[in-house]
Amino acid sequence: MIFPLSYIEFLAHFHGDRDFFECHEILEDHWKNTGMEKGSVWVGLIQIAVSFYHYRRGNKRGAIKMLEKALDIVNKKRAELHSLGINYEQLLSMLIRSCQDMQSGAPYSPINLPIQDSELLTVCKERVRLIGFDWGGKEELNDYIINKHIARNRLFTEKHLEKAAIE
Template sequence: MIFPLPYIEFLTHFHGDRDFFECHEILEEHWKRSGTEKGSVWVGLIQVAVGFYHYRRGNKKGAYKMMDKAYNIFIQRKAEVHSLGLDHRELIIMIQQSYMEIQADLPYQAKDLPIIDLELLTVCKERVRSCGWIWGNKDDFHEEIIHKHVLRKKIPSISQDSTIIKPG
């Protein structure tokens, strides 16, 4: 299978440093370049990242709104979610669980996307390790990522035109 490098980079940040603002930036650029519609799975993933960004910052209304939008995209796009190496059912459950936690006014806690493609998972874990991060990091309350939209410190990213090709 072939996965676009921005997706790999998104997953690396999502599960490594938990820089959800950077996740949004990376995938939004890819989505715009790909020319897909507003209801694409790329937009759903962007919305999940933005939802967690808001949730961690204490903006529960914004978090709930983004998770709801992502849910509405993913519920209709099972095959596309699966083609990205994610477990559709577990993704829906994760979003529903996040809804309940937000509504119950529970504090934010990091969650992982349900990657089921083992080669994708291996590539992403290796990238996280090579960045010096820990896969599934739960210690993600660092000011520079919590308030990144205010600080606007842009992290250099890999070329958005690159692609990761998996043997298959």
């Protein structure tokens, strides 16, 4: 099967450096370029990444809310998830368990999406290796990756101010 490059990049970041914010950015661009259906499978995958971003930051309320939205979409996208090489039943089970963990106050723990397409898995693992990480390995947590949205907002503001000064 042929998969969009943005999807492969999403999976590489999700399982490699666990940069969930980057996952969101990558798939949001893809979603915007493929029709922007509110209930698309892409939105569900984005919401999963955003949920784990919030969970790792300690925003359990935001994590739960986002994961519940993702579950609503995932429940309706069995065929699309299968066509993306993901085992629907395993994913659903993992997300329900993660939501229960979040609700019970369990500490953050990442998941590996259940990729059942062996070619996709091989390509993604190679991509992760090329960016310098281990597939599903131990996270190298730092303030930048945990609070990436703050750095992005700061960068956006600086660029906006520079542009206004030039004009």
